[in-house]
Structures are given as C-alpha cells and as structure tokens.
C-alpha cells in the first residue's frame with residue numbers, strides 16, 4: 086500500500102484525534118489506565134487545538150494518508166528554546182499500519198521542516214519506559230537513552246524515558262545500514 090506524507094491541515098483535526106484514540110488504546114493498555122486516557126485525550130487532542138496548530142504552521146506537523154485518503158498516522162515536532170534543540174511531541178501510526186515505513190517518512194518530514202526553520206542538532210522525545218514497542222522504534226531510528234524520570238498524569242505515575250537523536254539525522258533502515 087502506498088502512503089503519502091503531507092503537512093497537517095485544519096480539516097485533519099478529527100482524523101488525527103481518532104488516530105490518537107485508537108493508537109493510545111493499543112499502545113498504553115496496561116500502562117495508562119483507560120479512565121486516564123479518556124480524561125486526557127479530549128484535552129490534548131481537542132480538535133480546535135489541533136486545527137489551530139495545523140493552521141499556524143509554527144510546528145512541524147505532518148500526517149500520513151493511505152491510498153484511499155484516510156489519515157493513518159501523524160507526527161508533530163518543534164524547536165525548543167535552547168538553540169539547536171528540538172522535541173518530537175507526537176508520533177503515532179495506527180496499529181494496522183505500523184512497521185511499514187510510515188513513521189520513518191513522518192519523522193524525516195518533521196526533521197526537514199525543523200531544519201528549514203533553523204539548525205537542529207538534537208531531537209528529543211519522551212516515551213513511557215513500559216512502551217517497549219515505542220522505545221524499540223526510536224532505537225531503530227537512531228535515538229539513544231538520555232535519562233529516566235517519573236511523570237504524573239492525573240494522579241497516575243509512570244516512568245518516562247527521555248531519548249535523543251544526535252545529530253538529528255535519521256539512521257538508515259536496518260537492511261540499508
């Protein structure tokens with residue numbers, strides 16, 4: 086199946102929120118309680134907020150769509166205050182479409198857009214320590230462990246890993262390396 090990565094548009098907001106709900110449920114089962122997900126998602130993925138972010142173009146915000154045009158994944162990143170540092174804030178691909186190269190394409194698009202705004206030497210990400218699939222994906226893309234710390238989400242505490250891609254250039258795919 087062919088996928089196309091393009092800039093997120095305000096009209097993508099409902100589809101992005103739907104991808105987040107489905108992918109969170111699969112990813113964080115047993116890690117973030119369902120009631121916490123149900124409380125947090127409508128805030129973090131409020132459609133007006135997503136639409137405003139897509140409209141402003143300030144962040145590197147991309148979606149991947151399948152041939153039929155449906156949104157199956159998204160990534161959003163932005164520069165940190167510290168010059169040369171950036172953060173990958175959101176990175177989700179629907180379970181049925183994972184491990185087909187979409188994440189790599191989304192991340193490359195984010196990096197290109199960030200580089201176009203200013204130099205990027207380090208790209209940070211925060212990932213749940215128990216999210217082994219996510220951690221493995223980041224490692225395959227070239228991110229390395231920086232530190233571990235506890236984080237609280239509506240009273241629920243989990244361990245987080247901060248990881249960093251440094252220099253912020255993607256590692257080639259395993260079979261090409």
Ligand SMILES: CC(C)(COP(=O)(O)OP(=O)(O)OC[C@H]1O[C@@H](n2cnc3c(N)ncnc32)[C@H](O)[C@@H]1OP(=O)(O)O)[C@@H](O)C(=O)NCCC(=O)NCCS
Pocket residue numbers: 108112176177178179182183184185186187188189190210211212213216217218219220221222223225226257258259260
């Ligand atoms: C992380 C995620 C966005 C990556 O997107 P993707 O489309 O699956 O990524 P790709 O297919 O481009 O894979 C990139 C690399 O990661 C590896 N990878 C992806 N998922 C993996 C997993 N679960 N376990 C091990 N390796 C994995 C791939 O093998 C690939 O390596 P390669 O190119 O050297 O072969 C996606 O897997 C996802 O949504 N996961 C669940 C949600 C999540 O954890 N998001 C991050 C939250 S911080």
